[in-house]
Amino acid sequence: MTSLPSPAQRTRRRWPRGGRGWGDAPTAAAFLLPNLLGFLAFTLLPVLAVFGMSLVRWGLVDRPVYVGFSNFGQLLGMGYRGGRLVAHDPDFWRFLWNTLYLMGGIPIGIAISLLLALLLNQRLRGIVVFRTLFFLPTVCSAVAVALLWKWILEPEYGLLNFALMKLGAAHPPLWLASTHWAKPAFILMTLWATVGGYNCVLYLAGLQNVPAELYEAAEMDGANAWHKLRHVTWPLLSPTTFFIVTISIIAGFQGGFVAAFMMTDGGPAGATTTIMYYIYKQAFWWSQVGYGAAIAVVLFALVFTLTLLNWRLGKRVVFYE
Amino acid sequence: MSNRLLRALGYLLLCGIGVLMAAPLVWMISTSLKAPGEALSFPPRWLPTRTVEVTIGGEDHPLATATVGGRSLRVAVLGQTPQGARVRVLASGEERVVPRSQVTPLRRMHFEWANYARAWTALRPEIGFLGLLHNADGFLVFYLNSIFVVVTITFGQVFTSSLAAFAFARLRFPGRDPIFLGYLGTLMVPGVVLMIPLFALFTRLRLTDTYWALILPGMFSAYGTFLLRQFFMTLPRDLEDAARMDGASPWRIYWSVILPLSKPALATLVTFTFLHYWNDFMWPLVVISDPGKKTLPLGLAQFQGPYVTEWSLLMAASVVVMVPVLLVFVAGQRYFIRGLVLSGLKA
Numbered sequence: 001m002t003s004l005p006s007p008a009q010r011t012r013r014r015w016p017r018g019g020r021g022w023g024d025a026p027t028a029a030a031f032l033l034p035n036l037l038g039f040l041a042f043t044l045l046p047v048l049a050v051f052g053m054s055l056v057r058w059g060l061v062d063r064p065v066y067v068g069f070s071n072f073g074q075l076l077g078m079g080y081r082g083g084r085l086v087a088h089d090p091d092f093w094r095f096l097w098n099t100l101y102l103m104g105g106i107p108i109g110i111a112i113s114l115l116l117a118l119l120l121n122q123r124l125r126g127i128v129v130f131r132t133l134f135f136l137p138t139v140c141s142a143v144a145v146a147l148l149w150k151w152i153l154e155p156e157y158g159l160l161n162f163a164l165m166k167l168g169a170a171h172p173p174l175w176l177a178s179t180h181w182a183k184p185a186f187i188l189m190t191l192w193a194t195v196g197g198y199n200c201v202l203y204l205a206g207l208q209n210v211p212a213e214l215y216e217a218a219e220m221d222g223a224n225a226w227h228k229l230r231h232v233t234w235p236l237l238s239p240t241t242f243f244i245v246t247i248s249i250i251a252g253f254q255g256g257f258v259a260a261f262m263m264t265d266g267g268p269a270g271a272t273t274t275i276m277y278y279i280y281k282q283a284f285w286w287s288q289v290g291y292g293a294a295i296a297v298v299l300f301a302l303v304f305t306l307t308l309l310n311w312r313l314g315k316r317v318v319f320y321e
Numbered sequence: 322m323s324n325r326l327l328r329a330l331g332y333l334l335l336c337g338i339g340v341l342m343a344a345p346l347v348w349m350i351s352t353s354l355k356a357p358g359e360a361l362s363f364p365p366r367w368l369p370t371r372t373v374e375v376t377i378g379g380e381d382h383p384l385a386t387a388t389v390g391g392r393s394l395r396v397a398v399l400g401q402t403p404q405g406a407r408v409r410v411l412a413s414g415e416e417r418v419v420p421r422s423q424v425t426p427l428r429r430m431h432f433e434w435a436n437y438a439r440a441w442t443a444l445r446p447e448i449g450f451l452g453l454l455h456n457a458d459g460f461l462v463f464y465l466n467s468i469f470v471v472v473t474i475t476f477g478q479v480f481t482s483s484l485a486a487f488a489f490a491r492l493r494f495p496g497r498d499p500i501f502l503g504y505l506g507t508l509m510v511p512g513v514v515l516m517i518p519l520f521a522l523f524t525r526l527r528l529t530d531t532y533w534a535l536i537l538p539g540m541f542s543a544y545g546t547f548l549l550r551q552f553f554m555t556l557p558r559d560l561e562d563a564a565r566m567d568g569a570s571p572w573r574i575y576w577s578v579i580l581p582l583s584k585p586a587l588a589t590l591v592t593f594t595f596l597h598y599w600n601d602f603m604w605p606l607v608v609i610s611d612p613g614k615k616t617l618p619l620g621l622a623q624f625q626g627p628y629v630t631e632w633s634l635l636m637a638a639s640v641v642v643m644v645p646v647l648l649v650f651v652a653g654q655r656y657f658i659r660g661l662v663l664s665g666l667k668a
Contacts, residue, residue, distance in 0.1 A: 022571075023491075023494070031484045031488035031575070032489075032500075034484060034485070035541050036500070037541075038540055039504065041522075042515070042541060046515040047515065060524065122328065130339055131654075134339075136342075139647060140600075140643050140646070141600045141617065143621050144643045148349045151632050157363055157632075159345070159365060162363070162365050258602050262625065276513055280513075283517050283520070284607050289517060292517055296514045296517055299511055299513065303509065
């Protein structure tokens, strides 16, 4: 029995460096090719092509003209005009700031998600109802959510301003019509749409993995609820938090498209245009395909760098058992 | 004792947040059932109501209660004058002018179901849903398009991803690991980065404004392949070793051993894929302009154009788009959330 080589061992000799597995190349090709061809055509080729496209001036209908790195120069460069340092494309920096401003909602959202998970982690009657309710906005179409909130944020007849006036605000904000309040309005909407969603469920799963003995031991040492949260729950949840932060940052840089498209067209005066919406406008609205591709490359670089940084930082702050 | 207090507080907080989370959805449904003009009333009302009308001399007048001479009487409001409302007391038939503050219009609960019918039929694509429907109801066309596109993508993606994942997890071939690394490397690429080249590609192929453009890019997923490959790696090899000894082909092992064992992972991928493409907006927006080929989110966006201030209709259309997905989710939320936790990841 032991001396007989298994079929796996027998076939393994054909490709000594191939690792574990079996089968022949034609079989493998039959399994792999449908996906691989699609992957090459619709993922890998576009990833590589976007770099090339960022080096041309192209209106989609005309012939692309190679312009070197001038798209990037225009996008990121600055120059002296009238003795002052001015960006060649000030809009880009403003829209980058808008994007970062909107990402300011991320820590608030994470804190609320954790709070909701803590509340949902109790053994109470009807807890499933709450969990389902909190998750509902996540499965809603973003377009419908945007329409709903456009109505809620309506300055004169909307629900939000009605509530604020009930609470005593004499002149509630104009929200989407105000350059100051449009971004907070977007953050509010995003909080409603996301706090009970994936992040909350991930936290809930994390909480259910915290061993009960740790709490018992802490109680023996006289820890109160806050101590337990601060010194047991929070450190043990740090891998989850780290994952959520990483994903949220990546998503944050790509955020704001549907809301801007449906609710404000990026306005008023560009106050809600994010990088994502700027790319859409440049590439698909004004047909500046090369310039749009250049912004996309910069976005890619930003996401890539931040993810790497986050990863390095994460190694230091995440507590693993 | 303090533990019980904490629990009670927690429950209270839960209820408070629950109200805040539910309010927008309830508000949406309430607005969707309001008669024309009723949505724009201040202060807003949670329950859809409308004024009650009475016909006097062939004309409709709103019914109200008014305090006349210290008595509360039922009146018909005939008009407004600078001095107040001109009303006719229904019991006696006398007409008089009463200060406006003394007149309370009579309201009755009224659900304007016609909003849904209007929203459903408002847009009429000339040719819709694979060219099969002519001048059909707009949202019927959008629904059929969405179902067709998303079901095709989901089946296609799960099928091609599981085949490739099987190759990566179980078969041996030259270049396997470098290719898999290539897949992994693209997971972090933002979707919009792919969108511009893809749009150029589909334009060059003359496939914009076709179902191909909606479906093809979704059929092959690095993420799905990665998810399933990781799951297949955790499956014990004993079963397939036994099957292989009995002379089973790789295809047979994939179909009869691996797939049945992978139901939780497949269910997760199906749910994510379905939800993602059901709600997908930007790519369809970029490649589709023919109303007959639009999916639900695009249809809803188009609907906003002509009805931009008719909030009742807009909310009715939003409900039409949202509710079926919500019902499916509520029915299957246990499996959905379990799958989410199992995979520990999201798309």
